[in-house]
Amino acid sequence: MRPEMPQFQPKDPDYAGRVRASFDLQHAMALIGARLAVVEPGFVEIHLPHKTEITQQHGYIHGGVVGMIADSAAGYAANTLTPSDTSVLTVEYKLNLVAPADGQRLVARGEVIKPGRTLIITRAEVFAIRDERWTLCAIMQQTIMAMQGKSERGG
Numbered sequence: 001m002r003p004e005m006p007q008f009q010p011k012d013p014d015y016a017g018r019v020r021a022s023f024d025l026q027h028a029m030a031l032i033g034a035r036l037a038v039v040e041p042g043f044v045e046i047h048l049p050h051k052t053e054i055t056q057q058h059g060y061i062h063g064g065v066v067g068m069i070a071d072s073a074a075g076y077a078a079n080t081l082t083p084s085d086t087s088v089l090t091v092e093y094k095l096n097l098v099a100p101a102d103g104q105r106l107v108a109r110g111e112v113i114k115p116g117r118t119l120i121i122t123r124a125e126v127f128a129i130r131d132e133r134w135t136l137c138a139i140m141q142q143t144i145m146a147m148q149g150k151s152e153r154g155g
Contacts, residue, residue: 008042008112012084015041019076022087022152026072034069036076042112044076049105061101063138066108066126070095070140073110074122078144081115087150088120093142101137103128113141120144 012018016039023029023036029046032054038045046069048054048061056062071090079088107127114121126138 008081008115010041010080011082014084015039015080015082018084019044019079022079023072023076025152028068029072032065032068034072037107039076039080041080042077042115044073044080044110046073046076046108046110047105048108050103058100059102061103061106061128063095063097063101066097066101066106066138067093067095067140069106069108070110070124070126070138071142073108073126074124074140074142075110075144077110077112077124078115078120078122078146081112081120082146083148085151086146086148087152088144088146091119091143091145093140095138095140097138099128099135099137101126101128103130103135103137105129106137107134116146118146120146 110124122142124140127134128137
């Protein structure tokens with residue numbers, strides 16, 4: 001269930017298609033098995049199944065991987081609100097790991113807090129889900145730079 005959040009109007013009517021196409025260029029997300037599940041104005045959800053290859057020594061999904069999906073979820077939430085000729089780039093984030101990422105899957109929910117022309121402030125929460133019990137495992141705050149006229153390469 002999506003949390004209550006502010007309503008934003010996208011500047012690009014095809015924001016969802018553009019965000020999905022950009023996500024498909026991210027080889028890192030493909031490598032870990034992440035999937036873009038929800039794309040709405042100012043909100044994105046990424047799902048990640050548990051895979052042994054992305055765990056650390058205790059069997060939890062590695063904190064670096066948790067950071068990856070939080071960063072991407074919040075970054076793409078920002079990208080839903082940019083014009084069609086604008087790409088985004090993370091310039092800073094703070095991640096708090098508040099519980100082990102011990103789940104059959106993780107869900108990262110990214111949302112825009114304050115949109116701006118050049119800087120966009122976002123946040124993300126990552127949940128570990130085991131037997132349909134959701135446990136908050138990470139909280140992130142992020143600053144995104146909107147790069148007008150900068151295309152993506154994906155190569």
